[in-house]
Amino acid sequence: MEDQRLRELMREYQAGRFEAFDEIHAAIAPALRRYLLSQARDAARADDLVQETFLQMHRARHTYDSSFPLMPWSMAIARHVWLMDCRTRSRRPWAPDDVMDLELPVRAEAASLAERSEVRRALRQVSPDRRDAVIQHHLLGFSFKEIAERAGIAETAAKLRSSRGMAQLRALLKGSSK
Amino acid sequence: MSMAPDLRARLAADYQPVRALRSPWARALGVLPLGLIALVAAPLAFDVRPDASRLGWFGVWGFSLLQSAIGFLVVAAALRESIPGRGWSRGAIALWLSMPLAIIVGITMFSWQFSPVMLRREFWVVGGMCFAGSAAMALPVVALTSILAARAYPTRPAIAGALLGLGAGLMADAGWRIFCHFSEPAHVLSAHLAAVIMSTVIGTLATISVAGVTSETPAE
Numbered sequence: 001m002e003d004q005r006l007r008e009l010m011r012e013y014q015a016g017r018f019e020a021f022d023e024i025h026a027a028i029a030p031a032l033r034r035y036l037l038s039q040a041r042d043a044a045r046a047d048d049l050v051q052e053t054f055l056q057m058h059r060a061r062h063t064y065d066s067s068f069p070l071m072p073w074s075m076a077i078a079r080h081v082w083l084m085d086c087r088t089r090s091r092r093p094w095a096p097d098d099v100m101d102l103e104l105p106v107r108a109e110a111a112s113l114a115e116r117s118e119v120r121r122a123l124r125q126v127s128p129d130r131r132d133a134v135i136q137h138h139l140l141g142f143s144f145k146e147i148a149e150r151a152g153i154a155e156t157a158a159k160l161r162s163s164r165g166m167a168q169l170r171a172l173l174k175g176s177s178k
Numbered sequence: 179m180s181m182a183p184d185l186r187a188r189l190a191a192d193y194q195p196v197r198a199l200r201s202p203w204a205r206a207l208g209v210l211p212l213g214l215i216a217l218v219a220a221p222l223a224f225d226v227r228p229d230a231s232r233l234g235w236f237g238v239w240g241f242s243l244l245q246s247a248i249g250f251l252v253v254a255a256a257l258r259e260s261i262p263g264r265g266w267s268r269g270a271i272a273l274w275l276s277m278p279l280a281i282i283v284g285i286t287m288f289s290w291q292f293s294p295v296m297l298r299r300e301f302w303v304v305g306g307m308c309f310a311g312s313a314a315m316a317l318p319v320v321a322l323t324s325i326l327a328a329r330a331y332p333t334r335p336a337i338a339g340a341l342l343g344l345g346a347g348l349m350a351d352a353g354w355r356i357f358c359h360f361s362e363p364a365h366v367l368s369a370h371l372a373a374v375i376m377s378t379v380i381g382t383l384a385t386i387s388v389a390g391v392t393s394e395t396p397a398e
Contacts, residue, residue, distance in 0.1 A: 016195035051185050058189050060331035062196040063261050073262035080262070080333035106280040156188045163184060 005068040014061055025054060028071065032078050039082050044127030051083060052157050053078045059154075088152035129142035130165030137162045199330060201324035202261065206254035209323055213349040216315045217246050220357040232293040241285045242352040246361075249348030253323050256341035260332035260385075269398055274341055278321065278348050282371060289361040297360040305369035312347075312354040312373035313380075319346035320381045328388040336382050345376015347374035385386040 006027060012020040022077050032053055037046040057075050123131055131152070136142040137158075142150075146159040182209040199205065229236045255274050258264050266274065297304055323342040349369050360366070 007190055011198075014196050014198055018190060018193050021189065022181055022186070051182065054181070054185060055189070056331075058193075060262060063199055063330045065198060065201070065261070068263065073261075074263075075260035076265065077331070160184055160188065160357075 002073070003069050010061070010064050010067070011066045012068050014064065014066075022041075023029045024070070028074055031071070034080055035075065035080060039146060040085075044133065045085075045129060048129050048157075049081055051076070052085070052086055052153060053081045053152055056081055056104070066101065068073055071159045084152060091152070099165075113122075118173065119169075122169055125172055126168050127167050132170060133161035134165035134169060138166070182205075199261070199336075202257035203254050203263075205257050205326055206250060208326065209253050209319055210250065212319045212322060213246055213250055216319060216350045217353040217356075220311065220353045224357045226356055227287040229293040229295060229359045233289060234327040237289065238384070239291060239303055241288065245278075245281060245285060245352040245355075246349050247350065248281055249345045252278055252345030252348065253319070254345075255268060255292060256323065256338050256353060256381075257326055257330070259334065259341060260330040261337040262329040262333050265337070271337060271341075278344055278374075280369070282348075282351070282374065283367070285355070286335050286363050289355075289366075290363055293361055294360075295359050295361045297362050297365045301365070304306050305312060305365055308354065308358050308360075308365070308369040309373045309376070312370055313352045313354060313376045315348040316343075316377035316382070317348035319349055319389050320384055324381060324388050327385050331390060332385065332389050335385045337388075339382035340368065340378050341381075341384025342385065343378040344374065346381060347377030348355070349376065 006024065009024050009027075011022040013024065029050060033046055033050050033124070036049040036053070037043065040046045040049060053074070057074055061076060064070070087118045123135070127133065129151075133147055136147045136150070137144065144155050144162070148155040151158065153161075227238065239252045250273055256267065259271075260265055283372075322344055323346060324339060327335070327342055351374055355366075355370065356372075358370070
C-alpha cells in the first residue's frame with residue numbers, strides 16, 4: 001500500500017474511524033513482523049511483539065503527524081517494544097523453564113480432567129511468554145495487573161498472552177486425547 | 179495478515195477519536211511565558227548587574243536573549259525527540275548538547291574580556307547561591323516540558339529529558355547572568371554551568387519518571 005494511503009488511513013483512525021486500523025494492520029503487520037523476527041529470532045515471540053506494537057501504536061496514535069510517513073513512526077514504536085521486551089527479560093526473576101520445574105498446585109477437581117504429565121508436556125509446547133502468563137494467572141493466582149508489572153508489559157497484553165496460551169493449551173490437550 | 183479478534187476487541191474497548199499533537203515547535207511555544215519569566219525574574223527581583231554600563235545593552239540583555247533563544251530551540255528539539263520516528267541522529271544530539279555549552283563559554287569569555295570582575299571573598303557561598311538560584315529558576319520550565327514530552331511517546335526518554343533539562347537550564351541562567359556581575363570564568367563555569375548541568379540531570383530523571391507513569395495509564 002502506498003505511503004499516502006497509509007497516512008490517510010491513520011488520519012481517519014485518529015479522527016474516529018476504527019475500521020481504518022484493520023487496513024493499517026493488514027498493510028504494515030508483515031513488515032513489522034519481519035523486523036521483529038529478525039531481532040527476536042523466535043516466531044512466537046515475534047508474533048507477541050507485533051501484537052504489543054499495535055497496542056502501543058493505538059496508545060500513541062495522537063503522536064502521529066500525517067505530514068510524515070507512517071512507517072518510520074510505527075518502526076520506532078516496534079523497536080521500542082523490542083527493547084522494552086529485552087529489558088524485561090533481563091530483569092525477570094525467573095526463566096519460564098524454571099516454572100516448569102516447580103511442583104505446580106493443581107486442584108483436585110482439575111486433576112481429573114487431564115493427566116498432570118500430559119498438561120506438563122502440552123505446556124512445554126506453548127510459547128514461553130504465553131506459558132508464563134498462563135502459569136502465573138491460572139496456577140499461581142497472580143492478577144493480570146501483577147503479571148503485567150512483572151513482565152513490564154501492558155495489562156491488556158498480559159490478558160492476551162494468557163488467553164492465547166490457554167487456547168493453545170486446550171488445542172494441544174484435545175489433540176493428545178484423540 | 180488480519181488483526182487477531184481478541185486484539186481488535188481490546189483496541190475497540192477503549193477506542194476514542196484523538197486530536198493529533200501539534201508540531202514540536204508549536205508545542206514549545208507553551209514554554210515561552212515561563213522562559214520569559216525566568217529571563218526577567220532575577221534582574222527584577224535583585225536589580226541588573228552593576229557593570230551593565232561597561233558591557234552595554236548587547237553584552238547584558240543581547241547575550242541573555244541569545245542564550246534564552248538557544249534554550250528555547252533545545253526545548254523544541256527535545257519535544258521533537260519525544261515523538262516516535264522523529265528522534266535525532268547521534269551527531270545531531272551531540273551538537274544539541276555541545277552547542278549550548280560552547281555558547282555559555284563564549285559569553286563568559288566575552289563578559290570577562292570587557293568587564294573582568296573577580297569574586298575575591300566567599301567564593302563557595304556566592305557560587306552556591308548562584309547555583310541554587312539558577313537551578314531553581316529552571317525547575318518550572320523542566321516540570322512543564324517533561325510533561326509535554328511525556329504526553330508524546332518518548333522512546334528515548336533519557337535523551338529527550340536531557341535536552342529539555344539543558345534547554346530549561348539555559349533559559350534560567352540567561353536571566354541569572356543579568357543579575358550576577360561576577361564574570362570570573364572560575365565562578366561562571368563552576369556555579370552557573372553546574373546549575374545548567376544540574377537542570378539537565380533533573381530533566382533526564384523527571385522525563386524518565388513522568389514517561390514511566392504515563393505509559394502505565396490506559397490509552398486515551
